[in-house]
Amino acid sequence: MLHTVNKSSFERNSLQSCLNTIDDTSVILLIEDGVISAANNANSSMLSDLATQGRVYALQGDVDARGISSKVADNIKLVDYAGFVDLVVEHGTAVSWV
């Protein structure tokens, strides 16, 4: 499955909720304000394990818009909208943590 998270983990509980129910093969794509969780910050540990496993992506355009491209945590992969489409195609059911 592909899980998309579009809100900051500082503002909302959606990333935590996603992590509570994600299975061992699914991946996460951070979009919109969700990319705030891609930066090195006090919440980074939430995603570090999954990132090490290569299972965390972030939308490049949203990262750049928020001025945090130099701060993206290790092992988080940046994708463009074409990459977003590829993730949807490759990972089966899409779950949005809106």
Next chain:
Amino acid sequence: MLHTVNKSSFERNSLQSCLNTIDDTSVILLIEDGVISAANNANSSMLSDLATQGRVYALQGDVDARGISSKVADNIKLVDYAGFVDLVVEHGTAVSWV
């Protein structure tokens, strides 16, 4: 000052943000989904000190709508919309943690 919080402390960080900057004389009014924080639950400790000081209110209509009227924590005072108006009148500047 009167601080209004309209979101659940489980979903958002707005109640915590309010608590981070509230002064010693201000009061909090929980409205809309904010009343979820008026019930006895895992987040109750956030408000218990202020409630003991008589500085936490919750909008009765919103409490009733969410079916949690029997669960309201000790010392939280229930008000109706007329009570909401009185709080705005009595406490000076109104700050909304939307």
Next chain:
Amino acid sequence: MKISIQINEGPYQHQASDTAYLFAKAAIDAGHEIFRVFFYHDGVNNASRFTMPPQDDRNVVNQWAELNIKNASGEPELVVCIAAALRRGMLDESEANKNGVEGNNIHPAFRISGLGQLIEAGIQSDRLVVFGD
């Protein structure tokens, strides 16, 4: 007391407008004056005369209209931010004509104006209360 209100969200999606309405009504009932209600962000969508809720539901737009909040000159003090309104498809007759659009959707109990009206409400009122998401 003179009280003004800012509403940041549209009807039905968020409770903001419902709460603000019940607050305004209670304030009026208690003898206070609602100086102005300023609709900003998606709040502008509260002013649509096209709104057709189901029979068994409240009509948020009409509720506001029925409060009949006007100033001494008889102008409505339900004020819709023009900049926020245009980008969200809320037009009165004058803006529709200016933009060459056929039709308009602002309810006559509301008027379109600039953001200065919000600042002015803050200055002129004893209290300003914000309702939002």
Next chain:
Amino acid sequence: MKISIQINEGPYQHQASDTAYLFAKAAIDAGHEIFRVFFYHDGVNNASRFTMPPQDDRNVVNQWAELNIKNASGEPELVVCIAAALRRGMLDESEANKNGVEGNNIHPAFRISGLGQLIEAGIQSDRLVVFGD
């Protein structure tokens, strides 16, 4: 692949519609089919032909219209939920007539229909992606 999209928020207030548009465009560019875009909740506000953004900003409504997403019969597959639309003041000509309202605001690149269209999109498409608040 056949991909459908659900959009829960209106234009300009939330990024949802912008992201969904760029996603849909990228999917089409990659040779996929956008089977249907279903506008629900405040998402119905994306279909307003009254929308007049500032000159230097994108026009979210026209962007969708220009994607020209249609089915084999030539009907638009930008579908606006009728129940959500009516309570939020989004009307096409037929609904305006039914409700005795003068005027309408649905852009002709969109069509109003029932919630069944969302379920059907889920059944007929290989993927359904939701964009919201």
Next chain:
Amino acid sequence: MATKKFMYLNRKASYGTAYAIESLEVVLIAAAFDQDVSLAFIDDGVYQIVEGQNTDGIGMKNFSKTFHALGDYDINKLYVSAESLVERGLTADDLMSLVYEDEDDDWAEKPSVKIVSNAELTKIMSDQDVCLSF
């Protein structure tokens, strides 16, 4: 028409926003399509099915009774996160008693609500074809 597994993901309380009521409206329509339907109530979504909601004070429609209709439409898989309940100081007794009649068991009345752990919910979600989020 193919049968797919549809999951309706409900994470928000009723009344504060329209997601809850408009999610339920979709579910009721979905019943006509003869698909496999599951509802998940997690986070503040669990408040949607708390017993004793009374909206007289807020001028909004109390639609909570409509959940009772789901059983009649063969929608009887309502999964509630146990962890979300505990965090919110709620128990099974606080939830509405939602039931359906099991046609495979002589129309015996059975509960539609199942309280499940996040681990169980993970498995249920992994099995879905379509997830509609509200």
Next chain:
Amino acid sequence: MATKKFMYLNRKASYGTAYAIESLEVVLIAAAFDQDVSLAFIDDGVYQIVEGQNTDGIGMKNFSKTFHALGDYDINKLYVSAESLVERGLTADDLMSLVYEDEDDDWAEKPSVKIVSNAELTKIMSDQDVCLSF
């Protein structure tokens, strides 16, 4: 007209929602009213004034440069929560250099951004007459 203390409370990042840009639009109009204006950036609101925003990839207007205009309108009290910055792994160096010319000090260029603790912010907020939240 009376002079009041107006506080603009910014708690959300730009682009994900319109609150940031539409808050800035109010502030620019407010300048014409000759009131005492303060802006607070707390929580994800601090991202509004991070240096180096580039919106080419998302098709939205990059309005961050507009913050530089505030100084010209005598809006020069931009308070940023120190705790919010630290939590987000940001420092003063990550923020745009926003300045104004101090007419009481021979038009010397001075910083408009002040990083303050939540305790200091509490005092500043307690002093306000009107608080507009975005």
